[in-house]
Amino acid sequence: MFDLEKFKGIIVALYACYDEEGNVDALRVKKLARHYADKGVKGLYVGGSSGEGMLQTAAERKVVLEAVMEEVGSELTIIAHVGSASTRESVGLAKHAESAGADAISAVPAIYYRLSPASVERHWQEMIDSTSLPFIIYHIPQTTGFQLQADLLAKMAAQDKVIGVKISSESTYELQQFKAIGGPDFLVLNGPDEQYLAGRSIGADGGIGGTYGVMPELFLKVESCYREGLMDEARKWQFNINEIIKGLLSFPSLYGACKAVLRLQGVECGEPRLPLLPVSDADHGRIVLLHKQIHEYTEAALASVKA
Numbered sequence: 001m002f003d004l005e006k007f008k009g010i011i012v013a014l015y016a017c018y019d020e021e022g023n024v025d026a027l028r029v030k031k032l033a034r035h036y037a038d039k040g041v042k043g044l045y046v047g048g049s050s051g052e053g054m055l056q057t058a059a060e061r062k063v064v065l066e067a068v069m070e071e072v073g074s075e076l077t078i079i080a081h082v083g084s085a086s087t088r089e090s091v092g093l094a095k096h097a098e099s100a101g102a103d104a105i106s107a108v109p110a111i112y113y114r115l116s117p118a119s120v121e122r123h124w125q126e127m128i129d130s131t132s133l134p135f136i137i138y139h140i141p142q143t144t145g146f147q148l149q150a151d152l153l154a155k156m157a158a159q160d161k162v163i164g165v166k167i168s169s170e171s172t173y174e175l176q177q178f179k180a181i182g183g184p185d186f187l188v189l190n191g192p193d194e195q196y197l198a199g200r201s202i203g204a205d206g207g208i209g210g211t212y213g214v215m216p217e218l219f220l221k222v223e224s225c226y227r228e229g230l231m232d233e234a235r236k237w238q239f240n241i242n243e244i245i246k247g248l249l250s251f252p253s254l255y256g257a258c259k260a261v262l263r264l265q266g267v268e269c270g271e272p273r274l275p276l277l278p279v280s281d282a283d284h285g286r287i288v289l290l291h292k293q294i295h296e297y298t299e300a301a302l303a304s305v306k307a
């Protein structure tokens with residue numbers, strides 16, 4: 001029913017872009033989206049965790065998606081994360097995503113209230129029924145508190161429109177089990193970037209990640225090595241990636257650190273929205289070092305393609 005191939009590969013979870021006053025900046029969104037299109041990634045995941053969708057109003061989220069669609073909608077696979085605290089708002093965002101031309105919608109379980117599986121099912125179902133787009137479940141229990149169980153996943157996966165799950169929990173066993181439940185025609189997309197290769201090796205069809213955004217070439221390199229069966233080589237690049245991620249995670253906010261690195265790479269996204277913290281002046285030197293390290297690994301990855 002749907003072309004699943006276009007969801008397989010490296011999909012960057014797009015960072016939020018703000019101006020100096022902290023307002024959503026559509027021009028910066030476009031420049032960031034263009035930056036990734038030019039790097040050759042498969043697609044963008046818009047308005048998720050890295051996209052700070054939960055910190056933005058519905059109107060702002062629509063502006064972001066429209067900017068992305070305008071700039072790269074005809075070149076990349078665009079997945080719109082439409083989850084929010086209420087089903088009503090999520091359905092409104094889902095309908096907007098369809099009218100904007102997104103390739104798929106995706107959503108976390110509703111946040112804040114501790115919800116029963118029946119409630120989460122209804123929440124997702126309302127979104128699924130509101131458009132003709134395919135739907136990708138976003139499983140991220142460490143932030144939502146909702147642990148997706150096998151029976152609900154099986155029920156959801158049985159629907160044609162539910163094409164996959166983005167799994168950000170850190171268990172590759174769970175990833176493999178989800179794939180087994182969904183079957184070969186059900187996408188499982190790796191969430192923990194530190195485990196991209198492990199996820200691929202155990203059944204993931206690709207990945208959606210936030211840290212891809214500061215080093216897309218390295219993830220593209222792991223992916224191409226994996227596809228060519230060069231596992232030692234793939235592992236080497238994944239280990240380099242993990243050194244960078246360890247550095248990024250040592251800052252008070254991962255997204256603040258990623259945006260500070262991107263700034264040094266020549267792409268301005270502004271600061272993350274509070275309560276997510278920007279990088280302090282005292283920490284700037286560590287960002288410079290990380291940027292240098294990413295640059296060196298990226299140059300090496302690009303050189304090894306040419307060699």
Ligand SMILES: CC(=O)N[C@@H]([C@@H](O)[C@H](O)[C@H](O)CO)[C@@H](O)CC(=O)C(=O)O
Pocket residue numbers: 013014045048049050051140167168190191192193194208209210211212245249254
């Ligand atoms: C918990 C979390 O934020 N996970 C991230 C990863 O990209 C994560 O930042 C990375 O693996 C570093 O830990 C993604 O799975 C989330 C994501 O893709 C998103 O921005 O929606």
